[in-house]
Amino acid sequence: MIIAIDGPAGAGKSTVSRGLAKALGFLFLDTGAMYRAVALKVLESGADPKSEVQCRALAERHRLSFDAAGRIQIDGVSGEPDVRSKRVEEIVSAVSAHPRVREVVVARQKAIASEAHGVVAEGRDTTTVVFPDATLKFFLNASPSERARRKALEAGTPELQDAILADLVRRDGLDSTRLHSPLMRSPDALVVETDGKTSEQVIQSMLERVRARAARG
Numbered sequence: 001m002i003i004a005i006d007g008p009a010g011a012g013k014s015t016v017s018r019g020l021a022k023a024l025g026f027l028f029l030d031t032g033a034m035y036r037a038v039a040l041k042v043l044e045s046g047a048d049p050k051s052e053v054q055c056r057a058l059a060e061r062h063r064l065s066f067d068a069a070g071r072i073q074i075d076g077v078s079g080e081p082d083v084r085s086k087r088v089e090e091i092v093s094a095v096s097a098h099p100r101v102r103e104v105v106v107a108r109q110k111a112i113a114s115e116a117h118g119v120v121a122e123g124r125d126t127t128t129v130v131f132p133d134a135t136l137k138f139f140l141n142a143s144p145s146e147r148a149r150r151k152a153l154e155a156g157t158p159e160l161q162d163a164i165l166a167d168l169v170r171r172d173g174l175d176s177t178r179l180h181s182p183l184m185r186s187p188d189a190l191v192v193e194t195d196g197k198t199s200e201q202v203i204q205s206m207l208e209r210v211r212a213r214a215a216r217g
Helices: 013-024 031-045 052-061 086-096 099-114 126-130 144-155 158-177 199-216
Strands: 002-006 027-030 064-066 072-074 119-123 136-141 190-193
Touching: 002 013, 002 126, 013 027, 013 119, 013 199, 027 031, 027 064, 027 099, 031 052, 031 064, 031 072, 031 086, 031 099, 031 119, 052 099, 064 099, 086 099, 086 158, 099 119, 099 126, 119 126, 126 136, 136 199, 144 158, 190 199
Parallel strands: 002 119, 002 136, 027 119, 136 190
Antiparallel strands: 064 072
16 A cells, blocks of 8 residues: 655655554655755765756665665665755755656655555655555645744744745745646645644544545455
8 A cells, every 4th residue: 555645845744654654554755855865965975956967866876765764764874864954955956856866766766665565655746746546645734834833843943933934935936836746736635734733633634544445445
C-alpha cells in the first residue's frame, strides 16, 4: 500500500506522515529531504543552484536512501540535521525546480517504494507525479500564519515568525508556479485542514481513513 501526502511547507506533513507511518508499520518516505540532500551537495561542492546540469550531476552522483527511522542518508551517511539548515532552505526550491533533477530523484523515490511492503510518502508532488496511483492520497493544508507559527515554535525562534511567514509565502510561490511538477492538489486527494488541530488528532483522523480503505480491499 502506498499512501501519498502533499501540501505546502509548514502544513505539518513531515510530523504527521512520520507518525502515520509508525502507526501502520510502513516506511516513511520524506521526498523533500531527498531534494534537500541534493541542495546540500550543491552547497558543499560550490555548484550553481541555478545550473540544471550541475545539479543533476550531483543528484546522479550521490546515493540517497533512508534509515529505519526514515532519516535521509547520503551515500550511507546521515544527512541530518544538515539538510534542515537555513542555507539549504534558501536554495532547495531552486534546485528542486530543475526538471532533470526531479527525474533523477523521482526515479529513486519509486525504486525505494517498490522495495517496501508499505509506504507513507510526503512532499509536494507525491500525489500527482511520483505516486499518481497511490492507494490513498491526502492534501494537508493550513493557513500561512499558522504554518509560520508552527515553524517558529519548532525552531525556538518565535520572534522570527514574520520572517518565516515571508519565506513560506516565497516558497509557496516558487513551488506552485514552477513549470515542472508544481505543488497542486490532486483531484482525488482528501483535503485535511490542520489549523487548530494537534498532530495526534490529524494522524488519528487519517488512520481512520486508511483503515476504512483497507477494509474495502
